[in-house]
Amino acid sequence: xxxxxxxxxxxxxxxxxxxxxxxxxxxxxMMIGSILVQNTNWRNANKALHNLRTLLDPAxxxxxxxxxxxxxxRSSGFFNIKAKRIKAFLEWFKGYDFDIDKFKDVDxxxxxxxxxxxxxxxxxxxxxxxxxAFDKPIFVVDAYARRIFYRLGLDMPKSYDGFRKEIEExxxxxxxxxxxxxxxxxxxAKVHCKQAPICEGCPLFAICDRRxx
Numbered sequence: 134x135x136x137x138x139x140x141x142x143x144x145x146x147x148x149x150x151x152x153x154x155x156x157x158x159x160x161x162x163m164m165i166g167s168i169l170v171q172n173t174n175w176r177n178a179n180k181a182l183h184n185l186r187t188l189l190d191p192a193x194x195x196x197x198x199x200x201x202x203x204x205x206x207r208s209s210g211f212f213n214i215k216a217k218r219i220k221a222f223l224e225w226f227k228g229y230d231f232d233i234d235k236f237k238d239v240d241x242x243x244x245x246x247x248x249x250x251x252x253x254x255x256x257x258x259x260x261x262x263x264x265x266a267f268d269k270p271i272f273v274v275d276a277y278a279r280r281i282f283y284r285l286g287l288d289m290p291k292s293y294d295g296f297r298k299e300i301e302e303x304x305x306x307x308x309x310x311x312x313x314x315x316x317x318x319x320x321x322a323k324v325h326c327k328q329a330p331i332c333e334g335c336p337l338f339a340i341c342d343r344r345x346x
Contacts (some may be wrong), residue, residue, distance in 0.1 A: 138303050141285065142310070145317040148326075148336035155265040157182075157228065160233050161191050167261045168218050168253065169209040172338060190233040192195035195223045218253030225251050241269040254309075256293045256345035264315065270308040272300040273315040277322035286328060286342030 156175070157163035162182060166284070169178040185207045186278045190195060194202065203216035229235045244267060248259035254291060256274070263269040282289050289296045304310060325335040330345065332338055 137287070138300060141337065142317070144322055144336045144340070148248060149320050152313060152314060152320060154316035155261070157265075159189060160266050162186070162189050163229050164222070164262055164266050165189070165194075165219055167265075168215055168222060168257050170219075171211075171215065171253075171258065173210045178209050179277060181206035181212075184208070191223055191226055194219065202251060214253070215272055218251075223251040232259075236267045239267075241271065244248070244269065245271075256297075260297070264308075264311055270306045270311050272297050272304070272311050273302075275315075275319075278315075278318050280328075281318060281326050281337075284292060284341060284344050285337060286324070286344060296342060307342060320342075 155163045155166070156179075157166050165185065166178055166182055169181050185194070199213075199216045199220055201220060203212045206215055206219075209215055241263060245263060247260055248254050248262060250257065254262075256272075260271050260273045263271050264273060275291050279289065279296070288329045290299055303332075320336070325331050326337075332343065335341070337340075
């Protein structure tokens with residue numbers, strides 16, 4: 134990792150410690166959770182997951198109607214849309230017999246292309262799944278990363294994949310590093326680099342340009 138990115142990562146890691154992400158008990162829970170959290174916060178998504186927890190067998194959810202599923206995930210917001218997205222994802226996953234081991238030898242970019250063909254799975258959700266469910270090293274770009282890197286004074290590419298590739302070209306492609314880096318960015322955005330930032334005590338304060346406009 135080049136100096137700037139290494140410094141950001143190391144300062145966040147030293148301050149917050151290992152995050153042990155993704156916050157889920159099983160891989161199916163992780164994948165469905167990544168859809169539920171779209172356009173909402175984790176608290177609301179987690180409430181929906183709680184309603185599904187005893188049913189979190191992909192084959193069981195696949196047999197539900199869209200209407201049944203939508204009622205169980207109401208707390209996540211946009212529940213009718215998300216129910217359709219979960220069903221579309223499970224239809225694809227069923228093609229692999231709901232078996233995560235079948236993805237071990239699938240090329241990362243080929244798997245990413247497949248995920249992006251699924252209704253409702255965009256780049257960020259696809260990359261979260263690749264990283265936390267399929268163990269494929271990839272940097273996840275989200276609004277928190279854009280906010281933090283901008284405030285630090287870094288002019289990152291405007292496109293999602295441009296941003297992602299710039300980080301990946303400067304990093305060793307290590308699964309654990311990308312896992313921690315994304316989780317640390319999320320934690321930092323929740324604790325210090327909020328929309329109205331709390332700069333006092335911020336572990337990145339010494340290297341931050343504090344661009345807040």
